Amino acid sequence: MGKRAAIIGTGQTNHCSTREDVNEMELVYEAATAALKDAEMTIKDIDAVVLANMELFEGRALHDMWCGEGAGALLKHSFKISTGGTSGTSGAISGYYHVASGLFDRVMVVGFEKHSDGNTSAGMALTDPFWDRHIAAAAIGNFALSVSEYMADRGVTEEQSAKVAVKARRNACNNPHAHLQMPDLTVEEVLESPILAYPVRRLEMCPQSDGACAIIFASEEIAKKSCARPAWVRAAVTRHDHIYLGEVKNRLTTMRSLREAAKVAYEIVGIREPLKEFDVAEIYDPLTYAEIAWYEALGFCKDGEGGKLIDNGVTHMDGELPVNPSGGVISTNPVGASGTIRVAEGALQIHGMGGKRQIPDVNLALVTGYGVYCWSDVLVLSSKPG
Amino acid sequence: MNDHVERMVLQGKVDLPFTYSAGKTASRFFVELRDHQRIMGKRCPRCQRVIVPAQLFCKECFVETDEWVEVGPEGTLVTFTIVYRKENHHPKEAPFAYGIIKLDGADTSMVHFLGETDVTKLEHGMKVRAFFSEERKGHILDIECFRPIS
Ligand SMILES: [Zn+2]
Numbered sequence: 001m002g003k004r005a006a007i008i009g010t011g012q013t014n015h016c017s018t019r020e021d022v023n024e025m026e027l028v029y030e031a032a033t034a035a036l037k038d039a040e041m042t043i044k045d046i047d048a049v050v051l052a053n054m055e056l057f058e059g060r061a062l063h064d065m066w067c068g069e070g071a072g073a074l075l076k077h078s079f080k081i082s083t084g085g086t087s088g089t090s091g092a093i094s095g096y097y098h099v100a101s102g103l104f105d106r107v108m109v110v111g112f113e114k115h116s117d118g119n120t121s122a123g124m125a126l127t128d129p130f131w132d133r134h135i136a137a138a139a140i141g142n143f144a145l146s147v148s149e150y151m152a153d154r155g156v157t158e159e160q161s162a163k164v165a166v167k168a169r170r171n172a173c174n175n176p177h178a179h180l181q182m183p184d185l186t187v188e189e190v191l192e193s194p195i196l197a198y199p200v201r202r203l204e205m206c207p208q209s210d211g212a213c214a215i216i217f218a219s220e221e222i223a224k225k226s227c228a229r230p231a232w233v234r235a236a237v238t239r240h241d242h243i244y245l246g247e248v249k250n251r252l253t254t255m256r257s258l259r260e261a262a263k264v265a266y267e268i269v270g271i272r273e274p275l276k277e278f279d280v281a282e283i284y285d286p287l288t289y290a291e292i293a294w295y296e297a298l299g300f301c302k303d304g305e306g307g308k309l310i311d312n313g314v315t316h317m318d319g320e321l322p323v324n325p326s327g328g329v330i331s332t333n334p335v336g337a338s339g340t341i342r343v344a345e346g347a348l349q350i351h352g353m354g355g356k357r358q359i360p361d362v363n364l365a366l367v368t369g370y371g372v373y374c375w376s377d378v379l380v381l382s383s384k385p386g
Numbered sequence: 387m388n389d390h391v392e393r394m395v396l397q398g399k400v401d402l403p404f405t406y407s408a409g410k411t412a413s414r415f416f417v418e419l420r421d422h423q424r425i426m427g428k429r430c431p432r433c434q435r436v437i438v439p440a441q442l443f444c445k446e447c448f449v450e451t452d453e454w455v456e457v458g459p460e461g462t463l464v465t466f467t468i469v470y471r472k473e474n475h476h477p478k479e480a481p482f483a484y485g486i487i488k489l490d491g492a493d494t495s496m497v498h499f500l501g502e503t504d505v506t507k508l509e510h511g512m513k514v515r516a517f518f519s520e521e522r523k524g525h526i527l528d529i530e531c532f533r534p535i536s
Binding site for chain 1: 409443
């Protein structure tokens with residue numbers, strides 16, 4: 001068991017489709033300085049820096065060279081995490097490990113992506129060259145394969161999917177950083193949006209955003225001294241699964257990497273009834289159907305009952321367990337930052353600094369990360385050090 | 387058992403398009419270069435260094451730079467090399483020379499081509515001057531090269 005560690009500051013850029021006013025290092029700098037301000041620190045106080053990014057999506061490799069100085073990594077202990085969609089949560093978990101190891105007292109994690117600089121299809125075209133690359137249609141096509149199977153298997157309806165899109169884009173209106181804010185979006189509009197790959201529609205998918213998010217982790221002594229309400233990391237679990245699409249049956253239905261990570265995290269914290277015990281969840285929802293499937297994988301309901309949760313408003317802002325008050329990944333998606341944003345939003349809820357998206361009295365928050373079915377991360381944050 | 391089979395090797399190329407935003411600070415640097423043949427730096431309000439090419443923030447102090455400062459076009463050649471080996475991904479066909487140049491008025495140096503590939507005519511610490519391209523596009527190669535001042 002590692003030493004106690006907590007999140008004491010967070011910072012985000014505003015997220016949108018194109019930030020031409022900054023280059024990528026400057027985007028990183030913007031999030032890093034916002035987090036330092038939130039934690040009332042200067043860069044001198046930071047012992048170590050972790051960068052998180054999805055390689056090649058903006059036509060770059062070696063992001064530590066391009067962007068490390070933007071995160072204040074100059075002459076500091078620093079390295080980069082790159083695990084697809086989970087980069088941002090895995091980066092945060094790495095930041096936590098740094099402090100939990102007892103070797104570092106104050107660690108900054110910055111997740112970032114400047115989608116407008118590149119082409120995600122080009123990045124995805126550099127996946128396995130022997131089998132998938134010549135057949136599969138990048139992220140949307142691969143989602144569509146699993147969604148198609150999930151709908152057939154669990155009877156999830158298009159209307160239930162559309163309700164998730166409406167919830168997400170309406171919640172996003174309470175989040176000044178969110179990319180897609182659509183206060184008047186209706187289920188009908190979602191269902192009328194064009195099909196990108198059967199059965200997935202445009203308004204059911206996440207966007208591509210430019211954005212960055214920074215988090216500051218601190219040791220117990222520093223957290224108690226410098227933060228009124230630290231967000232303690234009570235569990236941080238990551239699980240990797242097969243890469244090849246043919247190798248796991250019913251990926252979305254079973255999502256065993258997420259199921260397994262959640263099971264272990266719940267055991268560590270002693271959570272038996274997640275729907276009742278968590279006050280808020282910020283989960284990595286790359287598209288609407290995945291959010292419903294994650295309800296099941298995360299044990300919010302029995303298998304096959306995910307659709308009912310959205311039908312009954314259980315995961316709405318005023319429901320029993322609000323899911324993604326920030327608007328989630330469906331509303332904002334700078335991939336390398338998307339996981340970091342989940343962690344920051346979970347921490348923000350515990351800090352009580354969520355503004356219009358604040359859920360009252362948050363003591364226990366669930367955070368997840370997702371990367372192309374290969375990777376899942378689960379973190380549990382708490383107002384109590386445990 | 388004979389396991390000899392023909393060894394298959396996959397070859398190909400990946401198209402990797404990009405549209406990098408320079409950001410407002412580098413954009414102004416490029417516009418000054420294109421429209422006025424001026425090389426611009428920015429001063430850090432804390433350490434007072436004039437950073438060239440101009441940067442949004444000082445990486446030493448982690449604060450935003452504020453004052454724009456014109457530097458050069460003359461400067462000092464800090465170091466240089468002449469590349470003889472030809473490679474596909476080189477920016478120019480060898481032989482070509484490039485160096486690190488500290489422009490007059492600047493506290494940091496910039497990397498650029500040298501318009502001289504005769505090693506006997508290059509010297510550490512010698513004075514050099516920027517030569518601008520006739521057709522400028524708002525790009526680092528709007529400076530064609532630096533040449534020794536004799
Ligand atoms: Zn400075």
